Amino acid sequence: MATRNGRTAWWRPGRGAAAVAAVAAAAAAVLVGLTTPAQAATAVTINGSSGGRALDGVGAVSGGGGNSRLLIDYPEPQRSDILNYLFKPGYGAAMQILKVEIGGDTNSTSGAEPSHEHTRGAVNCNRGYEWWLMEQAKARNPNITLVGLAWGAPGWVGNGNFWSTDSIDYLVAWLDCAGTHGLTINYLGGWNEKGYNVAWYKNLRSALNSHGYGSVKIVASDDFGWSAADDALRDSTFAAAVSTFGSHYVCGYRSAQSSCPSSSNAVATGKALWASENGSDDYNAGAQALARGINRGYIDGKMTGYINWPVIAAITPNIPWATTGVAVASQPWSGAYSIGKNAWVMAQTTQFTAPGWRYLDSSSGYIGGNRNNGSYVSLRAPGSGDYSTVIETMDATAAQTLNFNVTGGLSTGTVHVWSTNVRSNNTTDYFVRGADITPSGGAFSLTVQPGYVYSITTTTGQGKGTAVSPAQGNLKLPYSDTFDSYAVGREATYLMDQQGSFEVATCGGGHSGRCVRQMSEQAPIYWTSGHAEPFTLLGDLTWRNYTVSSDVMLEKSGYAQLIGRGNTYNHQGPQNLNGYYFRVSDTGAWSIRSNNTSGNWRTLASGTTAALGVGRWHTLALTLNGSTLTAAIDGATVGTVSDTTWVAGQIGYATAQGVTAQFDNLSVTPVGTSGGSTGEVRGAGSNRCLDVNGASQADGAVVQIWDCNGGANQQWTLTSGGQLSVYGSKCLDVPGTTQGTRARIWTCNGGSGQQWRVNADGSIVAVGSGLCLDVNGAGTANGTAVQLWTCNGGSNQTWIRG
Incomplete structure (x- = not known):
């Protein structure tokens, strides 16, 4: 028996299949964590003379x-x-x-x-x-x-x-x-x-x-x-x-x-x-x-x-x-x-x-002829006796012993074994090299565990990369870009087109240097069923109170827009975005608008100023400070309105369909404050608040997401002791340290289940487990459960305190 990292390969060169199976089955019964004995051994012939198609x-x-x-x-x-x-x-x-x-x-x-x-x-x-x-x-x-x-x-x-x-x-x-x-x-x-x-x-x-x-x-x-x-x-x-x-x-x-x-x-x-x-x-x-x-x-x-x-x-x-x-x-x-x-x-x-490697049809199939046991495919290298067999046991319920016999001109030399435990969430269990096997007379055996992928091969050169990611962190404000450092035709850093094409071009209208230009001059041949107008996004979902400002020049009649607090969007037609828009047309008509993923546009404020015309540069600015939204053209405020729908998100540029326009000197500067120590905690993915179900104050009342309404059951205080309290005496609490543990409230007691680390990237981490506060299944509906889950940086684990 050869063992490495808990993965056991059973082989007995020269023994008959029945003897090998008996030894393997007996030993498999004592493997750590194995609840059922290995099934009867399955014979697999790897025949290099088998016909088969070439791998592409x-x-x-x-x-x-x-x-x-x-x-x-x-x-x-x-x-x-x-x-x-x-x-x-x-x-x-x-x-x-x-x-x-x-x-x-x-x-x-x-x-x-x-x-x-x-x-x-x-x-x-x-x-x-x-x-x-x-x-x-x-x-x-x-x-x-x-x-x-x-x-x-x-x-x-x-x-x-x-x-x-x-x-x-x-x-x-x-x-x-x-x-x-x-x-x-x-x-x-x-x-x-x-x-x-x-x-x-x-x-x-x-x-x-x-x-x-x-x-x-x-x-x-x-x-x-x-x-x-x-x-x-x-x-x-x-x-x-x-x-x-x-x-x-x-x-x-x-x-x-x-x-x-x-x-x-x-x-x-x-x-x-x-x-x-x-x-x-x-x-x-x-x-x-x-x-x-x-x-x-x-x-x-x-x-x-x-x-x-x-x-x-x-x-x-x-x-x-x-x-x-x-x-x-x-x-x-x-x-x-x-x-x-x-x-x-x-x-x-x-x-x-x-x-170019060739599949070996007679050496590929389902283990024991049963799909539930898993599958295997064998391939041969061209002009060589080298081969590899890939085995998956995704649906197996017990260990299985495979008795291999190599024939048809294939190498009978050392077999290398690599495996991935697909059921594991531990990265050290992925792509692990096991003990080599030395066949005898072309025969060897391998016991495969359920939920694994194995590769057995006569080749070498495999390896697992060792590079490690740095820690996550927010994109800090202020942020700015003049777009002058890019080659023409490229995309500006972090700018992500969602419809149309926004790329760097030589500025027109008397502006020197380079700008971002919306290039699509006509409706495209669409792939999606719904057709948003051209827009592009940039920035961090945790950006909350800021002014987004940019010089803008319309090249033809129509309108251009600045986007603020853009967050979730729906790619199913049309591509509607949760966020605010400051729209200005060449005629001087302006409006502050809100949109959501269902395409429910609301005009919050509107009016008319002096015509902007075409071919002339103007500076547009949209300030989002708490519930106050302020729009300005060339430094003069044209409108102010109050709205609490969207609290944080990215900035962006947008135009009407087929309208070419240029944008320059982007600036995003923070304004106001991030709020006091007490206030709502909004989910970036759902835009709904951390909420105590039914406004209950009883120990054990579950925590969920719900429409923000300013209620006392949505007002959370980050205490100096690292607790998130509500009602003054109850704390956000988890009764366990495993994935899926449901969040609740409980009388504040300073216990490890009530200790939270609120990070700059918007994550809220339970100190006792290292898991993140998570909206179950990335749901966005009222009443969706809040739980612990492995931190992954998703919007359902990003929270904005207000």
């Missing part, structure tokens, strides 16, 4: 959209550390495929990505951050496969019709841009999740061939299902045009990924089949599904590519899907990041294989 790779999507935005703004060395965890072989997720969005100036889930061609013929190959990300990925893994796909496009393309010659020319121009960055794109898709047009794919193939891109393979149709494969069996020209059929969420959308079929027609085409978008799950909680899906996509459907959505959540916590991917990087100003369990599950395949 496992990777992820950057885009669909804006989810990688803040990564480029990270300081060094953290930026390189994160990139290494994503792409560097032998270090972290070691992605083999990187699929990127071809930006279209329109929201495509978590933001909008800029187009390389805002207007017909005006190509700029340096916009956005996807070129940079591909360069960084390629520098770390020169063999990484690059894939491009459009979610939307500027409105000039086909006059709004994507399935047009214009879009083909548009994609060819994008490939030309890739060449200027030294990048070779391996695959190109059509229009994400918008069906397909057979004639268009044929024309795309012809255009790629005629422009020197004959080696670029076409993926169809990046939608749900395999109907494109059905058409390929009926249309040989279409079949010849397409190299790979890719379907989305083949295991079910955000499912357990227990069953992942393709279709008989898809397999019959003989083409490569991909799960070309999968996941959409939390970077930790999605690990079990990911472990199943990577294996089962091949076992069930002969899919040789698996692409997770997305690569990383490099967005602030108020943006939709703020914790999906394999890592979270929401604070470039502090350098803080977190590598998820998903990264290590992915590594259990990517660090042990490479594109």
